Amino acid sequence: MTDVADVRSFWKDLGLPGLMDLHVHFLPPSIERAVWKVFDEGGELIGREWPILYRGTAAERVAFLQECGIRGFSTLPYAHKPGVAGFLNDWSRDFAAEVPEALRSATFYPEPEAAGYVPALVADGVEIFKLHLQVGSFHLDDPLLDPVWATLADAGTPVMVHAGSGPVGTSYTGPASTARVLARFPRLRLVIAHMGSPECSDFLALAEEYDGVHLDTSMAFTDFFAEGPHDGRFPADLVPRLRDLQGRVVWGSDFPTLPFAYAEQLGWLAELDLGDEWLRDVCWHNSLRLLGRTAANS
Template sequence: MSTERTPFEPAIDPHTHQFPERLMDAIRGSLTEETGWEFDHPVTRAGIEEILAAAGVERYVALPYVHEAGMAADLNTWLCKQATGSERLLPFATVHPEDENTKQIVRDAFESGARGLKFHCPVQECAPADPRIEPALSVAAEYNAPITYHGGTAPMFEDNPYVGADLFEELLDSYPEIRVCCAHMGTYETDRFIEFAREYDNAYLDTTFAMSTRAEETMSFEPASIPDERLIELSESIMYGSDLPNIPYPYREERAGLLARDLEKETYRDLFYRTAAEYLGLDE
């Protein structure tokens, strides 16, 4: 039996989710209602890690978010506790723009082991550089912690006032000292977001959903619109991601399309490991 690793291994997955069961059920129910997607991946840490380990993922990030004030502190605490029993899990934290004392909520999370922040701009109804979350962004800068945003218009937010390239550019100009990632390749404004990755040292993208083999079917986006040359050119600013367990297809479909491109080994090492390690501030 061959033990040779694929170009995917070893990998870091910087875009997964873990929530308490009732909250996860609510999130999945909302997604199914909006999109028709159905989900069958396990939602427990053990179940998620079994899938990741089988694929060759050595470290992964769990990204939280909350839809209303008063939930973030407890969710951050829960996720950090999940990480204490895992050698793979890197927890992020979140805060709601209407929370009282957003600065303290984020500081407490970082002191408990959180490695970065996550904002889902459409769900949390805040722009990336919203003044209400400025205290949270200042704490992230203090801790040299990265921030991952759902800042693009896909898959159902094209008319949402809290997302889009213009608002993300305001963030990049206002906080050049913070590493920030726009998930899903910035779809549907990929050209603008790719330019951000080229122009701004602190701008990153992840491939989640947008570069899967099911992207055209699930979000009406064609991965081939991003040519190999762009991935090669910007491999130090683009990293793999999956959205596991909230994907309506097998985990392998997130990476299969990228692997089918037959890129050079160095490009794959960036996409699947090194860029995420740099973004996350890991020592590897």
């Protein structure tokens, strides 16, 4: 497969042992079918045609990532309503137990129970959480999440947050609630999905202000984002500021919901012309540091 060969060539040319991909989705089959249906219909949550290229079985998709040399990848479940986080988290736990490369991923929702189950998940070894403000229809500073944020600030467990208004904004998306949470819990380690597209400038400023804020590259540098209902591609005039954030940008692909080959995003990332050392940190070292891993246990 050319795609596999291109991915492997990318990290080998950088002298890396593989890639860490912090933005990958593996979901329970019933949830996955529902998510893919939303993408297929291109309705109000998507706003455009979005053909999914990687539609194989979960086993086939795992094999693809393994063949590409993805040494660690998330599963990123996200709760869309109260009462479903437990089901998603149990499934993700079992998936990670069967797939050595899978990072122990989990989610939570603004509900009274979150104050109890999030500390338990942290104690049980969850490595990364995922929240999706557009899909879940909540603000990041919902009062029900106050005890959760206190727990995560102390634990240092990263949370991947889809807070940007791409692909379609709602009254819950945008940087405002993220900024309010960080003002109260400045030690949080938040990973801003898609570089915060399309509010890239605002989320970049938050990363510059708070040492725990990281930026996830998924989709943000692609022509596909530039061709959407609004131009969501990371603005070229902001790219130089990413040099100073070299240690807090992490590689993410959004696999399998990609309308183009996995390797293409790596090419777009290299075209930023920020240098091989920047690419090595983004594609490998930064994720290891964020997760508290070493190369030996990845």
